[in-house]
Amino acid sequence: MKKATLLFSAIITLLMVSCEVNGLDGRDGLDGLDGRDGIDGQDGVNILAQVIDIEGDFTAEDDYSIFYEFPNTIEVFETDVVLVYILFDQTEDSNGEAVDIWRLLPQTLIVDQGLLQYNFDHTFFDVNIFLEADFDLGLLLPGDTDNQVFRIAVVPGEASGKSNLDHTNIEAVMAHLGVENKDVPRVKLK
Template sequence: MRKIISILLISLLVVACEGDIGPPGPPGLDGVNILGNVYEIEADFTSNNGYSIISEFPNTVEVFESDVVMVYLLEEQVNDPTGPVDVWAQLPQTFYLNNGDEVVYNFNHTFFDANIFLDGNAALDLLPPEFTQNQVFRIAILPAEFAEAYDVSTYNKLNQALKQENIDLNLISLN
C-alpha cells in the first residue's frame, strides 16, 4: 500500500510539473529615475527689481513641468565642533516685525526659472538690510515621483530621504 501511494505521489508531481510554460506576467513597475539638482543664489531685494529675483535654471539642468521645485532661505549659521552649519528654512517664510507688520519670502516657478519675492504688509522700502541684502537661497529641483514619496518639508528631511535612498543631490556651482 505504501508503495502504491508513493508511486501515485511521484506520478502526480511529475504530471503537475509538466506542460507548456504559460505567458509571461505583466511587466514590473519602472524604477524611479531620481536625479535631483540643487544650486544656490545670493540676491538683493530692492525697489529697482520690484523686490523680486528671477533665477533661471542652469543650462546643465533639464527641468520638466512635472518636477518639484523647492526654495530654501539661509536663515543663519550655527557653530558646531566640525565648523559652521547652515540652517535652511523652506519658503514661504513669514517674519513678524516689532510693529506687527509681516514680511514674507515666497516664490513661484515655471520649468525654466524660479521667481523669489518679498511680500507682506510692511513697507518693503523701509525694511532693514538684513531682510533685503545678501540673501542666500538654495533651489532644489526634484523629480515629482521622489517629492511625492517622501517628506521634503525641510531641507534636513530632504537630505534624510536622499540618504535613505543612497542618492546624492547634484550641487551645482554657478561660479
C-alpha cells in the same frame, strides 16, 4: 532471434542517424562581421535631481524680487517638484563648525515694521523669489534684503511622490536625492 536482430538493427540505425546533424560534420561556421558603430549623439540634459544655491539682493529696482533662470543643464518637467529654502541662520556644531539653518518657503516673519513674507513661484525655465509685506518694503533693513541665500531643489516627480519625504527638511531631501552640501554650487546674482 528475429526480434533480437530487428531490435539490434534499430538501435544501430538510431545511433548512426544521431551522430550526424542535418548532414553536417559538426564543424563551426564562419564568424560574422561586426556591425558598424553609430554616430555619437549630443549630450543630453541632466534630468536628475538638482540642488543649487543662489545669492542675491532684494532691491526696489527689481521690485523686491530675485529672478533665477535655470541653466541648460537643468530641465524641469511638469511632474517635478521645485522647492526653495532660505538660509535663515547659522549655528555651530560641537566642533565649532558652522551649521546652516534652512527654512522652506514661503516663510513669514514678524519684523518691527509688520509682517514680511519670503515667497516664490516658478516655471519650467526659472524661479522668482519675492518679498510680500503689509508695509512699504523700502522700510526693510539690509539684513532682510541684502546677500540673501536660497537653496533651490528640483526633485523629480517620481522621487517626490513615491515616498513620505519631508520637504520641510532640507537634509532629508538632499539625502533622498543623494546630494551632499559640498556638491551644491553657489551662484551669486547681480
